[in-house]
Amino acid sequence: MKITMTVNGVERTDEVEPRTLLAHHLREALGLTGTNIGCDTSSCGACTIHVDGQSVKSCTMLAVQADGSDVLTIEGLADGDTLHPMQRCFQQNHGLQCGYCTPGMVMAAVSLLEENPNPTEREVRLGLEGNLCRCTGYHNIVQSVLACAAESSGAAS
Amino acid sequence: MIPAAFDYVRAESAGHAIALLAEHGDEAKLLAGGHSLLPLMKLRLASPTVLVDVGRLDDLRFIRDAGDHIAIGALTRHRDLEISELLSQTAPLLHHAAGHVGDPQVRHRGTIGGSLAHADPASDLPAVVLALGGTLVVEGPNGQREIPIGEFYTGFLESALEPDELLTEIRIPKLDTLGWSFQKFNRRAQDWAIVGVAAVRADGHSGVGLVNMGSTPLYAAGVVDALHSGATAAEAAERANEGTEAQSDNNATVEYREHLARVLVRRALEESGLS
Ligand SMILES: Cc1cc2nc3c(=O)[nH]c(=O)nc-3n(C[C@H](O)[C@H](O)[C@H](O)COP(=O)(O)OP(=O)(O)OC[C@H]3O[C@@H](n4cnc5c(N)ncnc54)[C@H](O)[C@@H]3O)c2cc1C
Ligand code: FES
Ligand code: FES
Numbered sequence: 001m002k003i004t005m006t007v008n009g010v011e012r013t014d015e016v017e018p019r020t021l022l023a024h025h026l027r028e029a030l031g032l033t034g035t036n037i038g039c040d041t042s043s044c045g046a047c048t049i050h051v052d053g054q055s056v057k058s059c060t061m062l063a064v065q066a067d068g069s070d071v072l073t074i075e076g077l078a079d080g081d082t083l084h085p086m087q088r089c090f091q092q093n094h095g096l097q098c099g100y101c102t103p104g105m106v107m108a109a110v111s112l113l114e115e116n117p118n119p120t121e122r123e124v125r126l127g128l129e130g131n132l133c134r135c136t137g138y139h140n141i142v143q144s145v146l147a148c149a150a151e152s153s154g155a156a157s
Numbered sequence: 158m159i160p161a162a163f164d165y166v167r168a169e170s171a172g173h174a175i176a177l178l179a180e181h182g183d184e185a186k187l188l189a190g191g192h193s194l195l196p197l198m199k200l201r202l203a204s205p206t207v208l209v210d211v212g213r214l215d216d217l218r219f220i221r222d223a224g225d226h227i228a229i230g231a232l233t234r235h236r237d238l239e240i241s242e243l244l245s246q247t248a249p250l251l252h253h254a255a256g257h258v259g260d261p262q263v264r265h266r267g268t269i270g271g272s273l274a275h276a277d278p279a280s281d282l283p284a285v286v287l288a289l290g291g292t293l294v295v296e297g298p299n300g301q302r303e304i305p306i307g308e309f310y311t312g313f314l315e316s317a318l319e320p321d322e323l324l325t326e327i328r329i330p331k332l333d334t335l336g337w338s339f340q341k342f343n344r345r346a347q348d349w350a351i352v353g354v355a356a357v358r359a360d361g362h363s364g365v366g367l368v369n370m371g372s373t374p375l376y377a378a379g380v381v382d383a384l385h386s387g388a389t390a391a392e393a394a395e396r397a398n399e400g401t402e403a404q405s406d407n408n409a410t411v412e413y414r415e416h417l418a419r420v421l422v423r424r425a426l427e428e429s430g431l432s
Pocket of ligand 2: 036037038039040041042043044045046047048057058059060
């Protein structure tokens with residue numbers, strides 16, 4: 001089946017098998033390997049991307065379901081060489097160790113702040129409950145997201 | 158893991174979806190948010206040969222005030238329920254519980270129709286709609302019919318829906334709510350409930366639904382019966398396990414689930430304002 005979607009601002013038309021998962025399509029057909037796959041059970045969130053502005057687990061969506069959609073992956077987040085504020089906050093607050101969960105964490109965190117620009121610590125933890133990290137113990141991830149929220153609300157006021 | 162091969166058809170309307178189901182018979186499955194079906198297909202626990210995608214039927218994505226009830230389109234996503242002002246005013250139990258389904262990514266895709274139709278005893282929303290006394294509107298080749306939620310669940314992952322029928326709307330009666338509570342007991346964030354309880358007390362209506370206490374979502378008839386006879390929360394909770402058939406699994410034994418059901422029903426009734 002032929003599908004067309006905008007991926008990180010670029011329109012892409014490809015032929016896919018209906019059973020192709022969006023995560024596999026991004027990684028294998030489009031070469032966007034920043035989106036990781038960490039489980040078979042839709043649990044880990046490593047594959048989190050945005051579809052039409054909302055965080056989704058791309059391992060639990062068929063590529064054909066994203067036909068006509070606007071897709072944003074971790075590769076599309078930075079503005080050229082300038083990191084997205086969330087990426088920078090993860091870097092500055094040691095929000096990662098091995099980095100495997102990070103693309104999904106960052107995409108989930110960006111979506112979280114779009115829905116709730118000033119979350120409490122508890123709201124950040126709940127908002128990231130679909131993303132597992134085996135390294136950090138989450139503490140610095142939560143700090144990174146809170147720092148990013150504080151920074152952008154400071155910039156807004 | 159990758160699902161087994163299937164043909165994919167995108168339904169352009171509810172009627173088109175029903176016609177496609179009629180054409181393909183038992184081989185076909187509807188695909189809504191895909192957050193119950195795709196995980197099963199990835200593990201090859203389900204291998205439908207035709208998927209009828211109803212995910213784009215935006216005219217079945219609504220939350221409307223319909224006088225004596227709130228009408229919710231089957232394709233309404235958990236996230237839509239979670240942020241609906243109308244729902245928070247008129248059905249706070251459903252509004253709240255929808256925000257506790259899975260995680261944000263799941264709520265961005267999963268639908269109320271898929272949750273109810275999947276008939277999983279571990280799902281949250283069936284117990285909520287049982288407590289609220291909702292009605293399901295389904296459409297098939299012979300037109301539309303209404304099924305009270307109490308008659309909907311017939312077995313494990315089985316419901317009164319015929320294979321060629323589409324759930325289109327969920328009707329939630331507008332209650333004069335005195336109190337409500339949703340108790341979801343799990344050990345880790347994101348997990349499904351080990352046991353869950355949805356309770357509502359309203360003028361002329363008491364309802365309690367149980368999550369994961371049998372092969373289907375359950376209505377706690379014994380508890381509600383006790384409430385009608387003027388029982389206290391603690392007394393009513395003693396009847397939590399009437400009609401349940403809890404299973405043992407890695408998370409809990411039958412005895413532990415039954416204990417949880419009693420404790421959570423009592424807490425739910427107390428939180429709903431019953432002493
Ligand atoms: C990681 C994860 C965690 C989750 N945690 C929870 C949780 O804590 N609590 C909970 O309740 N749920 C949980 N879920 C399930 C989630 O709520 C699903 O979205 C929901 O159960 C199914 O809705 P769906 O739209 O995704 O349905 P689908 O997966 O698309 O469909 C499910 C079934 O229903 C049928 N169907 C769908 N729509 C219709 C319709 N309109 N008419 C007739 N049949 C239809 C399909 O054919 C299929 O058989 C979780 C899912 C995941 C992946
Ligand atoms: S790969 Fe684990 S949730 Fe998608
Ligand atoms: S940094 Fe290693 S899994 Fe999160």
